[in-house]
Amino acid sequence: MTKTRVYVIGVGMTKFEKPGRRADVCYPDFAKEAITKALQDANIKYEEVQQAVTGYVYGDSTCGQRGHILHPYWPIISIMYQQYFDRANPMERHITEMSELTEIGPGPMAAQIFGNAGKEHMKKYGTKPEHFGKIAWKNHKHSVNNPYSQFRDEYTLEQIMKSPQVVEGVLTKLQCCPTSDGSGAAILASEQFVRRHGLEKQAVEIVGMEMASDPASTFADKSLMKIAGYDMTALATQRLFAKSGYKPQDVQVVELHDCFSANELVTYEALGLCGEGKAGEFIDRGDNTYGGKFVVNPSGGLISKGHPLGATGLAQCAELCWQLRGLAEKRQVTGAKLALQHNLGLGGAVVVALYRLGFPGAANAKL
Known part of the structure; x- marks a missing residue:
């Protein structure tokens, strides 16, 4: 066909x-x-x-x-x-599985799910609380240049780490998305x-898009990261790159679902931006921001731009289209040719997509 x-x-x-x-x-x-x-x-x-x-x-x-x-x-x-x-909660099984692996504490359930995924990453790979803090520091810093962002304040890493605890030892208030x-x-x-x-010069092609739901391993493998969506993200990502012919290393700019900084860190690995267990090193090298391998969440992400659930995905799409068209002003990623989008909902569903600027036969085709 x-x-x-x-x-x-x-x-x-x-x-x-x-x-x-x-x-x-x-x-x-x-x-x-x-x-x-x-x-x-x-x-x-x-x-x-x-x-x-x-x-x-x-x-x-x-x-x-x-x-x-x-x-x-x-x-x-x-x-x-x-x-x-008055009916079954779609997260009921996820929460039950999580309760068998760790204690459910006070605070919002979503924060606990992603926070516990972060704790498992720390235990398994030696990641430090500062790595999650550095993600929030980066996203707040990016948002300063985004007029659409709900928050545009820049914070020091110390301020982020010392803001009120939401999930003890892993998430503070400034590492969590707001209600928007x-x-x-x-x-x-x-x-x-x-x-x-005559729209060839501004048309952004949807190179590919894949959706996945929770595979059996979400529950069978007894992993807090998988309960938080790691495997369904990895599954959709593998399908996307296999069908498109691209590799994660071909991407320059990424908008991903950083509802909490712990989810952004885990998602780096699920998307193939770095190797398994290497997210801490990836962050320390600055490979998630300007001057590194990728620029992740130049918009400020959900943490700082905001997270009105029904609008989040289209806001990501808008940011990536502006980046590819060279219209992102002070937050423009130099040489942006291929963009990756990731959006997730627990219960569960994930969508990943690739975008590129270019039209068959058009002078502006970049790839």
């Missing part, structure tokens, strides 16, 4: 905010801002869009339709998440549409 090329031709997002900070703004306003920016970026009219898909968290069943400025022109598919307490509101949008198009509208 002939491969169908798919391109991101426009992206947009809002500044991420603390929920309730702007009493005069509701989710339809966030959605309108992000979508309008994406349409303007692509230089197309909303009547040209043939289908819309919306994703959101903690909303009612038709929030997607209510928040979408394209309505009533084209069908809108809503992908949502609501929280209920916001919106992101991306417009996808076919090769024919790109040519017809």
Whole structure:
């Protein structure tokens, strides 16, 4: 079968905010801002869009339709998440398995899951608490140059390590993502549409995308890192690079799911950015920031940019498209040609994707 090329031709997002900070703004306003920016970026009219898909968290069943400025022109598919307490929790098995391996302490359950993964990495490979702190230091430093970031303050490593403990011995407050509101949008198009509208110079190709869920090893191998999603990330990553023909070393810029600094550290290895057990050395060499092998989370990541769950993935996509198009201003990664995205939800699902700037026959093709 002939491969169908798919391109991101426009992206947009809002500044991420603390929920309730702007009493005069509701989710339809966030959605309108992000979508309008994406349409303007692509230089197309909303009547040209043939289908819309919306994703959101903690909303009612038709929030997607209510928040979408394209309505009533084209069908809108809503992908949502609501929280209920009268049915089985999708994380029930993960938490049960974790409780058999370690003591469940006070504090948010998500922080404990990822924090315990970090503790296992420390015990197994000799990683130090400072390695997790250095990740947060890096991401807060990156966010200073991102006008869309919820927090733009730079901290010293000492300040990060001495901020209030969330998971004892591994995670402090400044190593954890905040609660956030916001919106992101991306417009996808076919090769024919790109040519017809003269968008070759800005079209970012989705080279490949893979999704995986928890394999049997998540529970069978009695590993806290695997309960936190290590194996499903590794599985999706292996499929992605095998199908695309690229290697992790071909990537220059990465946006990954750093809900907690411990997850960013573990994910380095699952994505193949460094060898198993080598994340501490990877961090100490500065291979996760400007001047190193990769720049990871130039946006500031979830830790500093913010984490409005339904918008996180599209915000990552927007950042990587800006990087590949050379539009990231002070946070621009020099020579960005191939970008890697990683987004994860426990329970579990993970998506990894590769993007590159370039169009068949276009003068700007980089790869």
